[in-house]
Amino acid sequence: MSEFRRPGRGLVDYDSPVKFSFDGKTYDGFEGDTVASALLASGVHLMGRSFKYHRPRGPVGAGSEEPNALITVTRGKGRMTPNLRATTMEIYAGKETASQNRYPGLGFDAGAFNNVFSAFFPAGFYNKTFMWPKSFWDKVYEPFIRKMAGLGPAPTEVDPDNYGSVYATCDVLIVGSGPAGLAAALAASKKDQDVILVDENPQLGGSLISSPEVTIDGLSAADWRAKTLKTLEKSGNVRLMPRTTAIGYYHDNFVALAERHTDHLPMVEPGRIRETLHRIRAGEVILAQGAIERPLVFDGNDRPGVMLASAAQTYLNIYGVAVGKELVVFTSHDSAYNAAFELAGANVRIASIIDARREVHAHLIEEAERRGIDVHIGMVVSGTKGKKRISEVEIYESVHNDRKRIKCDALLMCGGWTPSLHLWSHSKGSIKWDSQTGVYLPDKANENCVCIGASNGDFGVKAALDAGSKAGGGRKTYKTEEPDFGVGEVFDHLPSYKKSSKTKAFVDFQNDVTDKDIKLAVREGFHSIEHVKRYTTNGMATDQGKTSNLNALEIASKALGKDAPQVGLTTFRPPYTPTTFGALCGYRTDDLFEVTRKTAIDPWAEGQGAVFEPVGVWRRAWYFPQDGEDMHAAVARECKVTRDSLGIFDASTLGKIEVVGPDASKFMNLMYTNPWSKLGVGACRYGLMLGENGYIYDDGVVGRIAEDRFHVTTTTGGAPRVYRHMEDYLQTEFPELDVWLTSTTEQWSVIALNGPNARKLIAPFVEGIDLSPEAFPHMAVREGSIFGIPTRLFRVSFSGELGFEINIPSHFGLAVWKALFEAGQEYNITPYGTETMHVLRAEKGFIIVGQDTDGTVTPQDAGMNWIVSKKKKDFVGKRSLQRSDLVAEGRKQLIGLLTDDPKVVLEEGAQIVADPNQPIPMDMLGHVTSSYWSESLGKSVAMALVKDGFNLMGQTLHIPMAGGVVHKATVVKPVFYDPNGERLNVL
Amino acid sequence: MMLIHCPYCDEKRPEIEFAYAGEAHIARPDAAEQQEMSDAQWSEFLFIRDNKRGEHCERWWHANGCNMFFNAVRNTVTDKFVKTYKMGQKRPSASQISKWNEGGNV
Numbered sequence A: 001m002s003e004f005r006r007p008g009r010g011l012v013d014y015d016s017p018v019k020f021s022f023d024g025k026t027y028d029g030f031e032g033d034t035v036a037s038a039l040l041a042s043g044v045h046l047m048g049r050s051f052k053y054h055r056p057r058g059p060v061g062a063g064s065e066e067p068n069a070l071i072t073v074t075r076g077k078g079r080m081t082p083n084l085r086a087t088t089m090e091i092y093a094g095k096e097t098a099s100q101n102r103y104p105g106l107g108f109d110a111g112a113f114n115n116v117f118s119a120f121f122p123a124g125f126y127n128k129t130f131m132w133p134k135s136f137w138d139k140v141y142e143p144f145i146r147k148m149a150g151l152g153p154a155p156t157e158v159d160p161d162n163y164g165s166v167y168a169t170c171d172v173l174i175v176g177s178g179p180a181g182l183a184a185a186l187a188a189s190k191k192d193q194d195v196i197l198v199d200e201n202p203q204l205g206g207s208l209i210s211s212p213e214v215t216i217d218g219l220s221a222a223d224w225r226a227k228t229l230k231t232l233e234k235s236g237n238v239r240l241m242p243r244t245t246a247i248g249y250y251h252d253n254f255v256a257l258a259e260r261h262t263d264h265l266p267m268v269e270p271g272r273i274r275e276t277l278h279r280i281r282a283g284e285v286i287l288a289q290g291a292i293e294r295p296l297v298f299d300g301n302d303r304p305g306v307m308l309a310s311a312a313q314t315y316l317n318i319y320g321v322a323v324g325k326e327l328v329v330f331t332s333h334d335s336a337y338n339a340a341f342e343l344a345g346a347n348v349r350i351a352s353i354i355d356a357r358r359e360v361h362a363h364l365i366e367e368a369e370r371r372g373i374d375v376h377i378g379m380v381v382s383g384t385k386g387k388k389r390i391s392e393v394e395i396y397e398s399v400h401n402d403r404k405r406i407k408c409d410a411l412l413m414c415g416g417w418t419p420s421l422h423l424w425s426h427s428k429g430s431i432k433w434d435s436q437t438g439v440y441l442p443d444k445a446n447e448n449c450v451c452i453g454a455s456n457g458d459f460g461v462k463a464a465l466d467a468g469s470k471a472g473g474g475r476k477t478y479k480t481e482e483p484d485f486g487v488g489e490v491f492d493h494l495p496s497y498k499k500s501s502k503t504k505a506f507v508d509f510q511n512d513v514t515d516k517d518i519k520l521a522v523r524e525g526f527h528s529i530e531h532v533k534r535y536t537t538n539g540m541a542t543d544q545g546k547t548s549n550l551n552a553l554e555i556a557s558k559a560l561g562k563d564a565p566q567v568g569l570t571t572f573r574p575p576y577t578p579t580t581f582g583a584l585c586g587y588r589t590d591d592l593f594e595v596t597r598k599t600a601i602d603p604w605a606e607g608q609g610a611v612f613e614p615v616g617v618w619r620r621a622w623y624f625p626q627d628g629e630d631m632h633a634a635v636a637r638e639c640k641v642t643r644d645s646l647g648i649f650d651a652s653t654l655g656k657i658e659v660v661g662p663d664a665s666k667f668m669n670l671m672y673t674n675p676w677s678k679l680g681v682g683a684c685r686y687g688l689m690l691g692e693n694g695y696i697y698d699d700g701v702v703g704r705i706a707e708d709r710f711h712v713t714t715t716t717g718g719a720p721r722v723y724r725h726m727e728d729y730l731q732t733e734f735p736e737l738d739v740w741l742t743s744t745t746e747q748w749s750v751i752a753l754n755g756p757n758a759r760k761l762i763a764p765f766v767e768g769i770d771l772s773p774e775a776f777p778h779m780a781v782r783e784g785s786i787f788g789i790p791t792r793l794f795r796v797s798f799s800g801e802l803g804f805e806i807n808i809p810s811h812f813g814l815a816v817w818k819a820l821f822e823a824g825q826e827y828n829i830t831p832y833g834t835e836t837m838h839v840l841r842a843e844k845g846f847i848i849v850g851q852d853t854d855g856t857v858t859p860q861d862a863g864m865n866w867i868v869s870k871k872k873k874d875f876v877g878k879r880s881l882q883r884s885d886l887v888a889e890g891r892k893q894l895i896g897l898l899t900d901d902p903k904v905v906l907e908e909g910a911q912i913v914a915d916p917n918q919p920i921p922m923d924m925l926g927h928v929t930s931s932y933w934s935e936s937l938g939k940s941v942a943m944a945l946v947k948d949g950f951n952l953m954g955q956t957l958h959i960p961m962a963g964g965v966v967h968k969a970t971v972v973k974p975v976f977y978d979p980n981g982e983r984l985n986v987l
Numbered sequence B: 001m002m003l004i005h006c007p008y009c010d011e012k013r014p015e016i017e018f019a020y021a022g023e024a025h026i027a028r029p030d031a032a033e034q035q036e037m038s039d040a041q042w043s044e045f046l047f048i049r050d051n052k053r054g055e056h057c058e059r060w061w062h063a064n065g066c067n068m069f070f071n072a073v074r075n076t077v078t079d080k081f082v083k084t085y086k087m088g089q090k091r092p093s094a095s096q097i098s099k100w101n102e103g104g105n106v
């Protein structure tokens, strides 16, 4: 066994040795080890290179607050995860891990020249240096910065793992399973509450695991923990969730928990869920997140082997690992003495305790001396030496200028304790500054939430237990024996004899921010901690400044000559620790990424080899290629057959709203520009809807089914907002109207038949409707049946041909479609998709709202004044149409364009100018809104919105394209095909 | 994710069921009033909205629920709903709002 192991200590399983690899070399550990603990047990402290200066780094902590020891873990194809903390990664047999941000190797790193030249890389260096010339940013600066300053590489393959999503509720959610959390769970459990207890670590118990000196109610801390966990497991109302991080706290006690299921397992059966994101709505939240020890800021405090005193305790008590053979402890708080004594008790030599304070309790000094430990009061560490690991510290006393060197292989530091307020702050609970301890503490809760134990500044096991019991609704007071947690002193500055230019004292280890950087930021005029943070990047790394924020605040406020609360505290944001995208996405990937709405006829189109396009959330058949046709050929054929004989089109996605009630026509009069009162039952009318601002909002054909019933259709994409628009006005502006609105989009399948043979096809199958042109004219609707299926049959046309839209209940849609298709063979019936539908309508100059209009087009701009009632006293948008700028001359108007070269199909969105030879930027007149090749006309046709377009009829305009080509086109009326509508009258 | 009390369902429901619908208590002028309004007045009605820091009266729609529009007083600083109430109820006075505030939300 390694000389750094302390068998008999820790929770690792000494009977289960585990081999794993780090940077290609095999190491030994035990089940229960983390990568960090196993490497430390092998005498390895060097685990990474720093972000900016590529300085060698080892672990500072032993948990999720770790800033330095970031590693990449690989477990097969697509399972490479960078930037994981070695301190939380449990090992398993064969685990492959690697250090990051070094080239060619961790021991020798070329990028370390950044360190040598670090005087040139102060705060704001990137902002200042890489600003000019602008063109250098993409090609020179950014790639350089990305290469030299970075974390692990991002994975490039698709993540093959599965992730879960769970929504749940509970009465009490407890975050943190230390003494406070366990006592709270125990109390809440007894009250028969539904409790969830989460902890980010694999073992529940928090600090109790590493408190061998403590007894609770006569039991050792370990026994009390074991007994309590057993009680909770048996209770039936407490859910214990280890390896689960509360990553964010949102409104109304909504807390997100990321649970890791498999990352610690050597073998993972395929299909197993890797992580689950639980979204918990809790009645009450109890935050018992504990406190994080603060590093001290001194020259060389980032050398491998320098770590938090509590981390050394954790390595000893959880993993049975001594972090060194000969330790020096540097502290400004009593708690580090307890750590030193505990380590000494485990056969680790403590060379010295260096205490920055001038006054320290005598009993601590006596106990140290009893154990043969030198104590240097009023001294500081002024420098460290050692390459891959610390080998020596220099200590210094400022009054007498005493200096002394001490050999060691690890240096433990303790600058006090920072209560963890992360989730409390997420919940917008307020905080208050405690000047005595130099920390922020929770003040007023914003949610039904309490913050207890060390995270509330109540240090010590008894204080935590009693607060836990109370928070859980109990009244128990615990009896404990424990070393006094003690007190400390906060230093905003540790004395040094060195010139500041010769020192490097790190505040934020992960982002390589030193005390000098923070002072520089203040000198350069950054006075708010939020600005200092952004300028120096302190606290902006993946650890969110868990170990650095308070030190940065002390330094900044001292430099500003202000009290810390006046300088502020940076905002904590979710997630508490880095979270995988997999967990956040859950199952919503690939086919489940977004809902795709399909019509009842969609499977048939798929069977025919249709090419689909997304329209809103719908998937629609775009065109139906045959025998290797490209889109152009397919659309040309579909158009031709439809105009010559018969085309069939799935129009089911059209929005449909049933408007019913005694006041239905009054309501329609208010919602549409045209009048509805006199529309007879069985007649249809095209309706135009405006927003209150007078711009075109939607359009569609409306049929009057009965005096009190309208069948309204909307654009495919507009259906939800038109429904909302109608409901809004009905409920809030016209509540006196007796009208009901029902969205019926999905109730009806709509089959559009267009072409001269449309009537002939349906005639044999329709019952109860006289199809003769006299009895059933264009723009009419009849109720009857087709193939025995009840139908609302519309005679309407969006193509200019004789057309019918057959509405049948959705579940009959596919059957009717198939029957029509079979019967239509004698007319060469041809299915067509949305592209052909667009060509046919553009040939007729029918607009598509949202394509030929853009939310700033009035009916007049679109050449549709004919549809705006002059007689109606009111309709939505009426008053706006009189606004001076909406009736002004020279607005953009919808016109047709015919290219001089009929083969040229203009690009939709292309800009239009009068004179293509004018200097850039040119005076744009407008843009092309719709443009298609018209097979029927043998030329291209286009529509465009052009300034003063109605007055430009017959004139030539220019469409300059990228690359220098300029197209010429003539302004015409936007009706290209059958302008008199004679084809509708085919018999 | 917030919980919002729908005054029609009389239940607190998750935020995702609702849609924000702009400032409340801006009545649409009737036909006669519209014609008496100057362009400037009409523009005021159409476009000009408060941008309040603090308690704001606004409309919400229980879109994926009972489908009803209702009004709410929400604090734009804390994002807390002070009270939700049915469409047609008058705009609450400042003293009414502070009373609600004292009594806890909704």
Ligand SMILES: [Zn+2]
Binding pocket: B006, B007, B008, B009, B010, B062, B065, B066, B067, B068
């Ligand atoms: Zn409701």
